[in-house]
Amino acid sequence: MKKWFSATVFMIALAMFVTGCGNNGNSSKPNENSSAPSKSASESPKSVDNEKEVQISFIHWRGEDTKVFNELIAKFEGENPKIKVEMSIFPSEQYLANAQAKLIDGTAGDVFASYPGAQFETMFKAGLYADLSDVGFKSKYTENLIKAGQKDGKQYAFPYQLVYNQPIYNKAIFEKLNLTPPKDWEGFLALCETLKSNGYVPIAFPGADIGPGQFMNSMMMNNNTDEEIWAKVETGQAKVTDEWFVKTLSQFKELNDKGYFQKDSLGTSKDIAGSLFAQEKAAMLATGSYMLASNLALNPELKQGLLAPITVAADQAVYEGIHTTTFLLGVSARSSKKDAAKKFVEFLSQAENAEKYANETGQLVTVNGVNYSTSELQETVSWTSKKTRFHPRYLISVAAIEKAVTSSIQEVIGGVDPVKAAENAQKIIDQNLKK
Amino acid sequence: MKHSKSLYLFILPGLAIYLLFFVYPTINGLILSFSSWDGFSERKWIGLDNYTRMLTGDSIFVRAFQNNMKFMISVVVFQTILSLFFAILLTKNTKKNVIYRVLFFFPTIISSIAVAFIWGFMYNPNVGVINSFLGNIGLDALSNNWLGNPAMAIYSIAFVQVWAHTGQMIVLFVAGLQSIPEELYEAVYLDGANRWQAFRNVTWPLVAPAATIVVAYTTIQSFKAFDLIFALTGGGPAYSTEILSTYIYHTAFQSSEFGYAAAQSMGFMVIIAIVTIGQFKLLRGNRAY
Incomplete structure (x- = not known):
């Protein structure tokens, strides 16, 4: 009995010792007042x-x-x-x-x-x-x-x-077809149609990974120019079932239905979309300026520029791009x-x-x-003088809401009606509203 | 025979490891599940709120569970049938059969990430070999957006899971089949049974204990198929391949909701326990032999 008691005490002591060694979210006592960092931190x-x-x-x-x-x-x-x-x-x-x-x-x-x-x-x-x-x-x-x-x-x-989180375009293809970055939505559709009829994929869209989260920024920037819009969505003051977001989803659907994205875009990753663009099979790449260097590494002959789709009439456009x-x-x-x-x-x-x-x-x-x-x-660098808007998706602070929004774009491209996709996203947003 | 109590000391090392690496994290997880914690700041006790949210206000959790069931049923049915089929063909220990068993087993030893990389390339709609092959033999109509089509993606991944683990189950079935006495087959054939009747009346009842293990193992394995799904689709497109394990990961490490993720893990544990106990009860009758 004595031995059994000793063994039990030893076990408890061992367990307490080992668990005491571990890190606990509470035990490290992070700065309780985060807005008041330690004094030494602010010294030179x-x-x-x-x-x-x-x-x-x-x-x-x-x-x-x-x-x-x-x-x-x-x-x-x-x-x-x-x-x-x-x-x-x-x-x-x-x-x-x-x-x-x-x-x-x-x-x-x-x-x-x-x-x-x-x-x-x-x-x-x-x-x-x-x-x-x-x-x-x-x-x-x-x-x-x-x-x-x-x-x-x-x-x-x-x-x-x-x-700059907006599409990259192939300048040589644009020059060859006498195209310039359009000023409105009709112009953008016409541009895509010209590219398609000349045998190019108008937009390489990496729908499997970063595409929805990147392209949504320039697609929505003029549909709702309120920079607080996502903060309002997160608190329930605005909804993604509102006209501006359904319009954005409808425009995604239009691009997809007209064949302006490559086939099976939801199965296309960033790397594959990048290689379609670098091989000059696609005239635009719906990612951002961070891929300019990697595209050039794949094809040193590429001449690249940046553009953003203007999804409204030219006189209603407030922003030219996303930064x-x-x-x-x-x-x-x-x-x-x-x-x-x-x-x-x-x-x-x-x-x-x-x-x-x-x-x-x-x-x-x-x-x-x-x-x-x-x-x-x-x-x-020429874009620094243009009127660009801060990346709207980064202003969504709840990850579950961000995912609901990007998933609604994937749903639309997968064939779901924009209104229904917006409702599906709003349902998840309602479950994750900021309190 | 009188046992010395000091004999209990021999279980202490194992017990200590079990308590430290299983019981302690589980209890810690349970406590965490009643808290709100973003992984950085202090934990806040919120009672049953996480569980209420999980059961009544989280449509993605329900969807992830549904995807889990689709995935599990596809994998359990096809993996069990295929592995039993191949095991019957490869029961005898001939040189050729051993080579085939090794070949079938080979995918099991490849890491899931490597499997995902291989199949991610094969399934790719733009440069993948599956669509190219179908196109080259005139079956373009069958080519698909295997991982990008929300209606198809979960089944495409289930196929990979079956491919990767059938060999492992073949080994279990072969062991079960080899333990069946040859005399039983001689007797049943002497009585005039055909091959199907021999399978129904001899093979299946006697291989059932192995089938129970295969089904239970495959169920748990398919419920926890995190790495394959994470590497192939990350749960997308549009939640179509989100299963409970990937959803728990996303809740913890993307949404930084560690308390809620812990509650989801508890729910996940209960679901696996219910499904496994149910299966054992259903298949228990098979042990009559």
Whole structure:
């Protein structure tokens, strides 16, 4: 009996010891008042030259940038021999899931990237961002392009990339057929018809993955010009069964029914759609400027431009395109190496380093004084002077609602009536309304 | 015979592992299911709200369950029939049969992600080999948008699941078939039975315990077929391949609703338990032999 009792006590002690070692969402006690980050976080980066060597962790999702980041990290480590940077890359779809635990316990992600909108909001609420309002390198960024990293008047992250989330078109095909980007919906349909009758797929649409979530932005930008529309949908003040969204779905249906997307578009992934475009079988690619470089890698002869479908009459069009500032660089509020982390962000914010990043990845950046060397980037930079709207889908903060919206587009392309698809989406939205 | 109580100490290592890696996470999950937690901030106790939402206000959960049932029934029926059929053909331990068994078993050892990659390419409507093959032999009418057609996608994935796991079930059936005494067949043929009657009256009753295991295993396997679906379609298009396990993942890691995902997991656990217990009860009669 005594032995049995001892064994039981040992077991309980072992269980308590092991479970005590684990991380618990409660036990780490995140910043309870997330809008008041730790004081040290808002100080300027200090010199770490006289300190012992530190290793900081940099996490993000852009596997395609590995090479240029490795080069930049090597340069940074050369300039800062006491700081080592360990880069970890997680796939974008599982980024939050992978980064979450590491960011919470502060074991990784001294410098971390995040998406704007829902992801930034979630991480902000958890108090993960150090306040970067007072850092000297803030002035290196274009002021109106870093708003996506601001909250309550403070700067918590610096959006690094400037992306245009609207279709890419093949300039050579357009020139050959004497076509120009149209100014209204009728013109867009006529353009697609001309392309189709000349043997081209008018629009390569990656309906299996990113297509609905990308193309919906430019398709809806002029159908409802209210930038608060998704906030209203999320609180029940507006519905997707309203005329503007049913119209957007109907226009998707029209493009599909007239054969302006490639056959079986819902089974087409981003890579396949990209290769249809790069092979010049398709004249437009419904993704965004982030694919200009990869298209060019597939076909160095490509001449690419950006356009957006204007879904209303020319005189009713308010916006010409869609932009996003993304890849928000933040410093973890839970990092014990904030100074070194801020030094690394400062390094990335220098014009010459941002320029290297931009020209090697084919992405515009939000840093001032950068010279773009490729024709694609020069084409893209011309859009900075146009009237573009911030990526509407990023303003949907509830993931279940976002998925209901993109699924309604897939339903319409799959043959469901736009009104019915909107009703199906609204039913899910009603179940997930923000309280 | 008198047992020493100290013998119980021998079960302690196993018990400790079980408690730590099964009981503790399950209890933790159960507690979490009564909370609202986004994975970052503090947990908030909300009582039965997550369960109420799951049972009365979540049409996607219902749809995911329906997809699960479609997937499970397709996989259980076809995988069981096919594996039994091939097992009967490959029962004898001849050199040729062993080679065939190895070939059928081979997909089982490939990782699900690799299987998904292979079939994702084969099913691709633009460059996939299935549609190309059908086109080349003049059967264009049969080509389909295998993973992009909401009405077809779940069955296309069920086919891949059957392809990947039939070999595994063949092994179980072969073991069951090889344990049937040859004399029973000699007796039944002497009585004038044909092959179908021999199957009905000898093979099936005696292979039924193996069939019970195959059906139960296939059911649980198809309910939990997360990786294949996640890699092939991610639950789309338009929720048409969303099953409970992918939906729970999306709730947790895309919507950041960990408390609600825990409640869904509890519901999922109960559903699997009910289906499995029901199957065992239905198939229990088969153990009469």
